[in-house]
Amino acid sequence: MNAESKVTTGHLQRAAYLYIRQSTLRQVMENTESTERQYALRRRAVALGWPDERIVVIDHDQGQSGASTIDREGFQRLVADVGLGKAGIVMGLEVSRLARNCADWHRLLEICALTHCLILDEDGLYDPGHFNDRLLLGLKGAMSEAELHVLKARLVGGVINKAQRGELKMPIPVGLVYQEDQRVVLDPDQQVQQSLRVFFATFERVGSAWATVQTFRREGLKFPKRGQAGSGEIAWQELTHPITLDTLHNPRYAGAFCFGRTRSWKDAEGKYHCQQLPRDQWRFLKQNAHPGYVTWEQFLANQERLLQNQQARGGDRKAGPPREGPALLQGLVLCGKCGRTMTIRYHHRFGRLTPDYVCARNCVEKSEPVCQCIPGGDIDAGVGQLLVQSVTPLALEVALNVQSELQARLAEADRLRQQQVQRAQYEVDRARVRYMRVDPNNRLVADTLEAQWNEKLRLLAQAKEDCEKQHRTDSAQLTDEQKARILALAADFPKLWQDPKTPDRDRKRMARLLLEDVTLQRDQDILVQLRFKGGAIQQLRLPLPKAAWALRKTKPEIVAEIDRLLDTHTEEEVAHILNERGWRSSAGNLFSRPMVHMLRHCYHMKTRFTRLQARGLLTAQQIGPMIGSVTSRVNYWRKVGVLKGMKFGEGNKYLYYKPTETEVDQIHQRRLKRGANAHGAQPSI
Ligand SMILES: [Zn+2]
Numbered sequence: 037m038n039a040e041s042k043v044t045t046g047h048l049q050r051a052a053y054l055y056i057r058q059s060t061l062r063q064v065m066e067n068t069e070s071t072e073r074q075y076a077l078r079r080r081a082v083a084l085g086w087p088d089e090r091i092v093v094i095d096h097d098q099g100q101s102g103a104s105t106i107d108r109e110g111f112q113r114l115v116a117d118v119g120l121g122k123a124g125i126v127m128g129l130e131v132s133r134l135a136r137n138c139a140d141w142h143r144l145l146e147i148c149a150l151t152h153c154l155i156l157d158e159d160g161l162y163d164p165g166h167f168n169d170r171l172l173l174g175l176k177g178a179m180s181e182a183e184l185h186v187l188k189a190r191l192v193g194g195v196i197n198k199a200q201r202g203e204l205k206m207p208i209p210v211g212l213v214y215q216e217d218q219r220v221v222l223d224p225d226q227q228v229q230q231s232l233r234v235f236f237a238t239f240e241r242v243g244s245a246w247a248t249v250q251t252f253r254r255e256g257l258k259f260p261k262r263g264q265a266g267s268g269e270i271a272w273q274e275l276t277h278p279i280t281l282d283t284l285h286n287p288r289y290a291g292a293f294c295f296g297r298t299r300s301w302k303d304a305e306g307k308y309h310c311q312q313l314p315r316d317q318w319r320f321l322k323q324n325a326h327p328g329y330v331t332w333e334q335f336l337a338n339q340e341r342l343l344q345n346q347q348a349r350g351g352d353r354k355a356g357p358p359r360e361g362p363a364l365l366q367g368l369v370l371c372g373k374c375g376r377t378m379t380i381r382y383h384h385r386f387g388r389l390t391p392d393y394v395c396a397r398n399c400v401e402k403s404e405p406v407c408q409c410i411p412g413g414d415i416d417a418g419v420g421q422l423l424v425q426s427v428t429p430l431a432l433e434v435a436l437n438v439q440s441e442l443q444a445r446l447a448e449a450d451r452l453r454q455q456q457v458q459r460a461q462y463e464v465d466r467a468r469v470r471y472m473r474v475d476p477n478n479r480l481v482a483d484t485l486e487a488q489w490n491e492k493l494r495l496l497a498q499a500k501e502d503c504e505k506q507h508r509t510d511s512a513q514l515t516d517e518q519k520a521r522i523l524a525l526a527a528d529f530p531k532l533w534q535d536p537k538t539p540d541r542d543r544k545r546m547a548r549l550l551l552e553d554v555t556l557q558r559d560q561d562i563l564v565q566l567r568f569k570g571g572a573i574q575q576l577r578l579p580l581p582k583a584a585w586a587l588r589k590t591k592p593e594i595v596a597e598i599d600r601l602l603d604t605h606t607e608e609e610v611a612h613i614l615n616e617r618g619w620r621s622s623a624g625n626l627f628s629r630p631m632v633h634m635l636r637h638c639y640h641m642k643t644r645f646t647r648l649q650a651r652g653l654l655t656a657q658q659i660g661p662m663i664g665s666v667t668s669r670v671n672y673w674r675k676v677g678v679l680k681g682m683k684f685g686e687g688n689k690y691l692y693y694k695p696t697e698t699e700v701d702q703i704h705q706r707r708l709k710r711g712a713n714a715h716g717a718q719p720s721i
Pocket residue numbers: 371372373374375376395407408
């Protein structure tokens with residue numbers, strides 16, 4: 037069947053679709069011949085009988101890869117129009133490349149067959165409705181996909197082979213450069229080298245990325261960065277936190293070649309995703325591949341340090357301002373188990389407000405059990421004592437000595453800043469020379485160069501001023517008088533700390549001036565790790581505090597004494613005696629009758645009553661008949677001194693010794709006498 041016989045009037049009534057595409061923008065720019073060939077197909081369509089105005093050109097997808105239909109608006113429109121039966125023929129250069137993906141391609145063929153749409157490329161005209169044509173087109177599609185795969189495999193394979201040998205040329209960070217023989221060496225620019233060395237030394241000293249940034253800013257140091265791509269020039273910028281982290285995480289600075297530190301993929305919507313991989317999943321890592329600024333061991337130590345910092349900070353570290361409550365470590369405590377900030381819970385204990393340090397994040401967010409809860413009273417006391425011990429004249433003396441040593445190190449930083457000024461001077465000179473060389477008649481160029489020269493002059497002035505200012509601050513040494521005042525502080529500190537009139541908030545402020553953070557961990561005992569400002573670390577181990585009941589338990593010697601005293605005294609008297617002796621309850625209170633009563637009851641001691649009874653003393657009811665009188669008068673005879681008794685409770689609670697015969701007689705005598713006095717009136721007894 038020849039080409040013309042496949043084209044029917046039905047086809048010609050519909051439109052012809054010319055699909056034009058170049059996979060990459062570069063091809064669009066450079067490979068114009070291919071575009072020409074694609075437009076030449078248009079002429080073939082005219083030859084086959086399509087009128088010029090019914091030829092639709094789809095060229096939205098220039099610069100889009102054919103590996104998938106996503107984002108290829110043009111291809112999607114083509115498929116839609118073919119499906120709606122608008123297309124009589126679809127044209128493309130090597131049509132199989134319409135879709136470099138078999139699934140897309142077969143779907144297009146299927147739709148073309150259903151809507152009786154023809155397909156045309158440089159090799160010929162096909163009718164997907166015919167089995168042979170369909171087979172051929174299917175094969176072409178498969179070949180095209182395979183071609184793409186082989187192409188990719190070759191390219192990637194080459195890259196991977198080179199990477200495996202550590203020879204792949206990859207962008208390298210500032211401070212390292214490629215030599216002519218493609219070997220990586222340290223940047224020959226001494227200022228750049230020096231900056232990176234100072235950078236790594238600073239991190240080593242201060243131990244955190246943030247503190248490194250602060251140090252650089254404080255000392256007015258700049259960090260190098262590559263200028264415009266390909267120019268090879270170095271620009272100087274302020275050090276920032278992201279740059280610091282990038283630099284510390286980059287293994288190239290440790291002289292290691294690495295490849296495949298990230299994984300990237302395209303999702304169903306055609307979006308690119310990139311993910312950092314952990315070190316053990318990097319594709320290639322070759323240590324000692326080239327010179328570096330730190331050793332591999334140092335690099336690993338830095339990584340470890342950064343990780344620890346991250347854990348110590350936790351996700352949500354917020355040290356709010358000191359508040360009124362007595363918890364000394366408010367805003368400073370971190371949980372030793374999970375690294376989160378611990379919060380404070382106050383409660384009353386023995387009439388005072390005492391803090392508990394609680395890691396309750398899990399509890400609040402996920403209603404899981406509290407991570408750990410540690411009573412804070414002892415911790416605050418321990419930390420306070422440690423602070424008082426730390427701020428001693430000796431410790432301050434050492435600190436002042438270190439300070440003067442640091443002063444010596446500042447000279448190094450000063451030299452770096454001088455270099456910055458020198459470089460600025462050099463830039464000015466160069467700009468001046470460029471301006472001088474230009475033809476003064478060429479106003480446009482001369483003006484631009486003059487502006488550049490002015491700008492460089494401004495930068496030079498700025499660099500000079502910065503350098504001067506920093507130099508003045510650095511060289512401000514402590515005078516002897518200032519030193520003496522600092523040393524005097526050491527003597528005042530314990531006094532101020534222990535003074536009960538010092539408000540809690542001020543004590544907290546002092547703690548914050550000295551401490552960076554405090555990590556608490558509860559195990560067999562409580563481990564308190566204090567990180568002082570400046571990096572010093574101290575550790576305290578405190579016993580677990582006793583439970584509330586154990587704290588309130590009365591000492592056994594007090595119980596024994598109460599037991600002994602009850603033989604001879606009432607409960608009220610016992611309380612009085614204990615207080616006289618200066619003894620106090622475990623809660624620090626004075627003893628009272630109810631307390632002694634309660635203790636006697638709890639410890640199953642005999643009552644005073646039983647004790648007296650055991651010694652043969654009798655109740656008023658028992659005594660009454662013996663003396664021939666009513667019960668209520670028995671106490672009267674004790675009061676007037678005839679009967680003897682012992683007190684066992686409040687008021688008139690007495691037990692009585694058995695009256696002797698003499699005593700009974702006495703009572704009778706006195707009763708008779710009183711009867712006579714009352715002129716025969718019946719005595720009331
Ligand atoms: Zn925790």
